[in-house]
Amino acid sequence: MKVYFVGAGPGDPDLITVKGKRLLEEADLVIFAGSLVNPTLLEGLKAEKMDSNGASLEATFARMVDSLRAGKRVVRLHSGDPSLYGAILEQMKPLEELGIEVEIVPGVSSLFAASAVLKTQLTLKGVSESLIVTRPAGTTLEKDELAALSRHGTTMAIFLGIDKIRDIVDSLDRSPDTPVAVVYHASWQDERVLLGTLGDIAAKVVAAGIDRSALIIVGDVVKRTGFRRSHLYRNR
Numbered sequence: 001m002k003v004y005f006v007g008a009g010p011g012d013p014d015l016i017t018v019k020g021k022r023l024l025e026e027a028d029l030v031i032f033a034g035s036l037v038n039p040t041l042l043e044g045l046k047a048e049k050m051d052s053n054g055a056s057l058e059a060t061f062a063r064m065v066d067s068l069r070a071g072k073r074v075v076r077l078h079s080g081d082p083s084l085y086g087a088i089l090e091q092m093k094p095l096e097e098l099g100i101e102v103e104i105v106p107g108v109s110s111l112f113a114a115s116a117v118l119k120t121q122l123t124l125k126g127v128s129e130s131l132i133v134t135r136p137a138g139t140t141l142e143k144d145e146l147a148a149l150s151r152h153g154t155t156m157a158i159f160l161g162i163d164k165i166r167d168i169v170d171s172l173d174r175s176p177d178t179p180v181a182v183v184y185h186a187s188w189q190d191e192r193v194l195l196g197t198l199g200d201i202a203a204k205v206v207a208a209g210i211d212r213s214a215l216i217i218v219g220d221v222v223k224r225t226g227f228r229r230s231h232l233y234r235n236r
């Protein structure tokens, strides 16, 4: 008895791993993470499907265990890579306590899809050697560390916060001309990119009506300039 926690990738159905795709095709039950998973990935599967959005942890757990006990193959499908804001440990622990094996199949995070859309690097020699992945406070997080983290001056990727863009830019302790990109639905057909600065990005996001499924990338890597050559390619 085993549950596979599979990363569905950022949206483009071609961006799931080969292993993830095979497991989906073999599954008898797929529990998927709502609208963040592209429905195209679920089309044509023989598996029963359950949307975990709005379902309790207990209901999801019970469905997995009942299916496993009936000899079915179970896939839990998370958006992007399950390790980022995927809340998988709270699902895996009770399964393990029952002696049920779990396996994580990594996926392409929306972070990497956003970087690809921007045709940049998240770490870039001479610009930013580090990346901070974080999120703002909200209904499911009491307090964030945005201000303190921003003082490192590195690239920041901010998840789960586009509806709080104004508060986020106000919290960051960086110059108002710091470049910012907002990528909505990276790798989906309706993907959108907004480029701006800490000073003007909030107004652009509000004007565009983007209030979900977007990543905020802060820092000079967005500009794609000012970098130094790496030592990977030596001059002959």
Ligand SMILES: C[S@@+](CC[C@H](N)C(=O)[O-])C[C@H]1O[C@@H](n2cnc3c(N)ncnc32)[C@H](O)[C@@H]1O
Binding pocket: 010, 011, 036, 078, 079, 080, 081, 082, 083, 084, 085, 086, 108, 109, 110, 111, 113, 114, 158, 159, 160, 161, 183, 184, 185, 186, 187, 188, 212, 213, 214, 215
């Ligand atoms: C619960 S988190 C899941 C993140 C996911 N595990 C990942 O690796 O991309 C959901 C948040 O991820 C971001 N997100 C997910 N898919 C996205 C996409 N295709 N484009 C932009 N942001 C996305 C948004 O910030 C969204 O609010």
